[in-house]
Amino acid sequence: MSNGTDRSLRMLSTALEMEKKGKSFYEIAISTCQNELGREIFQMMMKDEGMHMDRIKNIYEALKAGEAWSEKWKSIKPDHKDLGILFKEMASAHGTEITAKTSDLEALDIGIDLELKSISFYQQHLAKAVDPMEREFVDQMITEERSHHAALSDMKLYFSDPAAWFVEHERHILDGV
Template identity: 35%
Template sequence: MINQTEAIQAMLCTALEMKEKKRAVYEEGLNACPDQVGKETFLILRDAETEHARQIQEIHDEFKKGKSWADACKFYPEQEQLKKAFHRLAEEQADVGKVCADDILALETGMKLEEASIGFFRDQLKVTQDPTARRFLERMVDDEREHFMLLADLKFYYSDPHAWFIEKSKARLDGAGGVA
């Protein structure tokens, strides 16, 4: 029978594997993307996954030393809200450059991996009682959801840049003409 510490370590190892897969997808997207907005978005996501993996590895290492969730789990705030960073980048580069099918494939692969991560962390929340562990898992769900939304936003940006700019700039197309 597996004890609670072993179960936590196994969960953290699975989380690390998921983070590494996503980091690799974002690294590939970064290297293949010809568009500056895409490049910077993949860079932000790659770095976020790298940082998450580092944090999870630290927690895993603390558990190996026999520490509890309260001692092992340190919370690190995100450096910058990813969605705000993407919107800033997209608005700075109003002209969408060449987008190849590989970019969309990388986005869709990333979205699937983010969805899988959300599901994994939600499943862990269902069986976790420790309040510190729950806060950690809730934060991971929130971070993964933010990554998913960023990828979906970039996909929308690439598929219909004009509609993206209208929606994000809150422009109104009410058909009203000038006053005579």
């Protein structure tokens, strides 16, 4: 195998472990979250991490078998629209009457940290990726991890200060400002 393929296999192996940790975390967050909206978002995050794992496994197995990077990974897609947009719609439907336990906010902090680490990992690898299809894959992973980060960050603001979230996202005009 070439050095590029070895590098890609190492990256994919590390990425798979990161995605497994993320999926496990979101499984726990679903079971401990006291808020229905939080559980719904964590459920989607868990499914996305599973989808990422499937993509990574498929690419890893193909490269290990001596195949080149291909577009096969593109067929494994989320079954929902962008999580940031989806969260905004769900939050708008729930209104400002929302309560979150401290443990829910702590779970959000952990999730935000996991997503930031994933973004950083993929960005570092993007700089090393040579194959155009590999670059496209890594770039797509960065995009999806950023979407996760944005959704979790939005959810944290919404849970900690729903009124501020609505001011920021619904673009209400404040009287006297």
